[in-house]
Amino acid sequence: MEANWTQEQIITFAIPLSNVTGKREGCLMYNYNYTAAAQLGFNEAMSTIPFVNHDDNNTLLSCSSRVYNTSQYESSVVTEWDLTCERRVLYSTTSSIQQMGSIIGSLLFGYLLEAIGRRKAVLFSSVSSIFASFLTIASPNVETYLFFRMIHQALDFGYYMGPIILYNDKD
Known part of the structure; x- marks a missing residue:
C-alpha cells in the first residue's frame, strides 16, 4: 500500500528525538505498526499513536535499513560496507x-x-x-x-x- 507521506513526515513519525542532542536519532526507530499508520494517514496516525504502537512503552528498535545521502557522492566506503550505527566501531x-x-x-x-x-x-x-x-x-x-x-x-x-x-x- 502506498502511504503518500513525504520524507519529512516519515522521519517525524518514525524517528525519535535524542534527549542529549535534540536531533533525530540516526540508528533507532519507534516500534510502531507502520502498515496501520499508512492506512490512517499522517495526521490521524500522529494523533492516534497509541493505536499504532505495538506496546505501551514506545519501544525503540534498531533500524533495519538505511538511506544515505547520495547528492555529493554516489557511494563511499561507509555506504558500501554500511559502517554506521553498530558497525561504526x-x-x-x-x-x-x-x-x-x-x-x-x-x-x-x-x-x-x-x-x-x-x-x-x-x-x-x-x-x-x-x-x-x-x-x-x-x-x-x-x-x-x-x-x-x-x-x-x-x-x-x-x-x-x-x-x-x-x-x-x-x-
Missing part, C-alpha cells in the same frame, strides 16, 4: 589493526634485516607493499580490507626501518 578497529601491523612488521623485519641482509629486505618490503596496497584497495568487504591493511602496514615497516638502519650502518 570498525573505524577505531582500523587504527588498532594498523598498530598490530606495525608490531608484526617490527618483529618480522627486525629478524629479516639481519637474516637476509638489509638491502634485500628493503627491496622485498617495497615490492610486496605495492602488491599489498593494491589488494587493500580492491577489498570486497571490510574484513578483507582490515586484513590487507595490517599486512600493508607490516610491510611498510620494513621499507621504513631498513633505510634508517642502512644509513646508520655507514658509520
Whole structure:
C-alpha cells in the first residue's frame, strides 16, 4: 500500500528525538505498526499513536535499513560496507589493526634485516607493499580490507626501518 507521506513526515513519525542532542536519532526507530499508520494517514496516525504502537512503552528498535545521502557522492566506503550505527566501531578497529601491523612488521623485519641482509629486505618490503596496497584497495568487504591493511602496514615497516638502519650502518 502506498502511504503518500513525504520524507519529512516519515522521519517525524518514525524517528525519535535524542534527549542529549535534540536531533533525530540516526540508528533507532519507534516500534510502531507502520502498515496501520499508512492506512490512517499522517495526521490521524500522529494523533492516534497509541493505536499504532505495538506496546505501551514506545519501544525503540534498531533500524533495519538505511538511506544515505547520495547528492555529493554516489557511494563511499561507509555506504558500501554500511559502517554506521553498530558497525561504526570498525573505524577505531582500523587504527588498532594498523598498530598490530606495525608490531608484526617490527618483529618480522627486525629478524629479516639481519637474516637476509638489509638491502634485500628493503627491496622485498617495497615490492610486496605495492602488491599489498593494491589488494587493500580492491577489498570486497571490510574484513578483507582490515586484513590487507595490517599486512600493508607490516610491510611498510620494513621499507621504513631498513633505510634508517642502512644509513646508520655507514658509520
